[in-house]
Amino acid sequence: MSSTVTAINTIARWLNYALAIPMISLGIIGALLTMLIFLGQQSFHRNPTILYLLAGAVMTAIHLPTIYLQSILVDGFYLGLFNTNDIACRERNYLFYVTTVAAISYPCWAAFDQYASTHRQADFRYSWSSMRFARFAIFGTVVFWSIIYAPLIFISRSVNDVCILLDGPLKFIHSFVLTPIVFIMGPLVLIAGFTYGTIRNLRATAFASRHDRLTKQIRRMVIPQVVILAIFGLPFGVNCLYDDLTSKVQKDPLRKAIEHLIQQITRLIYHVIFVSTFYIYLYMSMEMRKVMVRMIRKYFQPRRIEPLNSYLDKPLTIRRTRLRTSSNANRFDY
Template sequence: MTLFQDAQQLSLYGGIVLLVFGIIGNGINILVFTKVRIYRINPCTFYFLMGSIDNLFYVCLNLPIRILIDFFQIDVIGSSDIWCKIRNFLLIAPSLISITFSCLATIDQFFVTSKINFLRNCSQIKWAHRVSIIVIIFWCVYCIHIFFVAHIVPSTNVCTSDNPSYLVYSAVYLLAIICGIPVSIMTLFGILTYRNIRQTIRPAELHYDRQLIRMTLIHVALVAVSLIPFGINNAYSLITAGTVKNLNRQMIEYLVSTITTLGTYLYYVGSCYTFLLTSNRFRQQVKKEIIYWHRKNIIGPA
């Protein structure tokens, strides 16, 4: 089996596994964060809720299309300029929205654990609602340019852009906006949150939730593991773009690109499972809600 076929098989089976686990995991997050009052009124978990809704949409839309293109060689994008533009918009805007919500959740935990009263007061559910609306509107407006630059290039019949300026932007987008900046922000505020906890003499006075902080910090690790390899691989591709490569090297790079791209979906899929690992309260709530729905459908004699 060639490396190209290996990459195709990986796209199929890895994509199906990620799709199933993504639907289940994000569905559990949405169920728990909307049903449990202590999570519903907390700004941090509200950001996780919004991120889970966005992740569910992203996974359900993009993974099936990727499987169709990579494995079945069905080009569902190249048939229409309009669909090409919409597809690119729905690929970029939701990813930016989701990553921003993860950054906001980490920043919120820094506010909650701060000894400065003004910063602690910044963590309020009403502000979380307003900031979330602003984030969604901002990134949707920001991505409108895609409708003007993305199209099916006649010479290659590929949905992309032949604008040189946009190609430079794509490199900046992949390396900085998607990978570098979010990972840096979440790492920085994760470290600051940990420092706040270490410096607090009487934690009870700050009323912060240690389990929620663990959930947030492990989420930072999930983002780093998912996105950093993708960023490194894209940096390598940009550096070696002018290098003449033989067929074997191209196939190896294609396989690595497939692995790192699928790896980014771990971010959109894995939050529920990291929460289950780090929070006993979250595990109990998941068990309670699942048992509740199971019992609700039981029909028995009166």
Template sequence: MSSSIATTILFVSKEFALYGYFIILISGVIGNIGNILVFTCYKIFRRNQCAFYLIAETITDCCLLLVALPFRISELAFALDLTRTSLIWCKLKAMISYTSTLITFSAICFAAIDQYLSTNYHPWLRQLSTVKLAHRLVYSSIIIWIVYGSMFLIFFEIQPTAGCTIYNVDFARYFSFFHYIMLTGMIPISVSSIFSLLAYLNVRRIVQMRMIVVRRKLDKQLTAMVLTKVVFLVCTILPSIIFRIYILNVTVDPNDTVRIAIHQLVSNIAYALFYINPAVVYFLFV
């Protein structure tokens, strides 16, 4: 009885992941291309630092979706997993995926901080929000995270039992507790949430500031966009963090097939939510 229940749950999990990832991939690529066109074609966004952060995030999101999801879909649909057969792709996929995620989250944090600065009542803080600084921060973060991501080229390996993953115990512990939970979880969520809320509070009293009407409207629009993005980020990232913490603190009996199947289903739902985050930015902004 339990085996049939487990089989059913695994089937549902696989079908959900297959069709869910496919929809996320198609809508995400189309949406991100739409975002890039909007931010680059409209003159009002071209020389705006917050828009530059959003462009950087959008491009990175598109790369993340194109690297991560097509191969995951091929694995689910055709049982074809290149990361199990090609060591080079195993290492490269890990590096590109994790580096892209960190660049994306950095750009979101930069955008939230920038909106806090650009809408601030104090002129000296507003002066810190510049396109030049935006370029430096984005390019620096790209270099830093690429160097950081080179660690994955070293520690990701292929073994017949578990496939492409981290087998070094110390690095696996670091990856689970710091990289996954902190770097791609609590830190970007905390920073982006705090500064986007502060920017929102600034916008509420922006009428009192002596600013050009067009600039004032643009700041309101960009602050609303960033706040919406951050709220969605929190809602889509938190489930995977919570599930990761749960998995790290729970021991599952290998013979408990139903529980293993449930974990697989919850894992697919959590990771689908994770990839929804870079996929629906355009639809949030429309």
């Protein structure tokens, strides 16, 4: 059995080497490019949906190097301060959930904005699909989740070189109320409802005809992202719920190894949500591809400098101009 456990643990560790490290690299690059394109394109500046997607890219750029990289160091290289230090454990748990939930909230807001922007009532569109409301929602989302997950700071401890949540009412609320709502039911219900509402609104052909090409491209960018969020977030939420339900069960080394491997797989699947966003945008939006090509040409295409001889070899042309003088040009008064 020991050889089987070793083999399973080796597979779990190599998942971090072969998949997690390339994924985090592609995710960080994609998040940074998303921010550069959205901020550099004037046509994106006044669109609330783009503002939500930009906020999601910023949160992804924070989450991947600060949170997911810590998990890779622990599981792949057996390095990690948060398993041996209480302060690091509290910081890791708190930031993990705040950044993760905020990052998956912004695509839900984007789906809501698509529903609001296609609503038939002008007052509804003006109130709920605006840059002002989008800024308020982005800031309010961070504040809301920061307050909701603040109790994790007080119940996180490093016990036997493992960062855990201490038993009690706060852990029960986190494990059996927040986790099912945030990671399982919430995204599925919100995304399905807003997507259905958007499709129903677009059935009014008179309103749909007024949507320009950029708006349609943005909708094509949002829909695949929210579908991936709803599907890929489900295994991660179920696995977190299973870990909480079986936290007090005595487990043999083989079961621990298998559960650890499943945890690594579900975490990889879940982080596809963060990594794939930019590449979905690039594939679905022609406007994104145009901006990307312009950026590549601007920063990577070598500038052509003509040698000085090319100017000397060019024939010199002299233009003759006729000087016009008035009839009194040569008169002098004494």
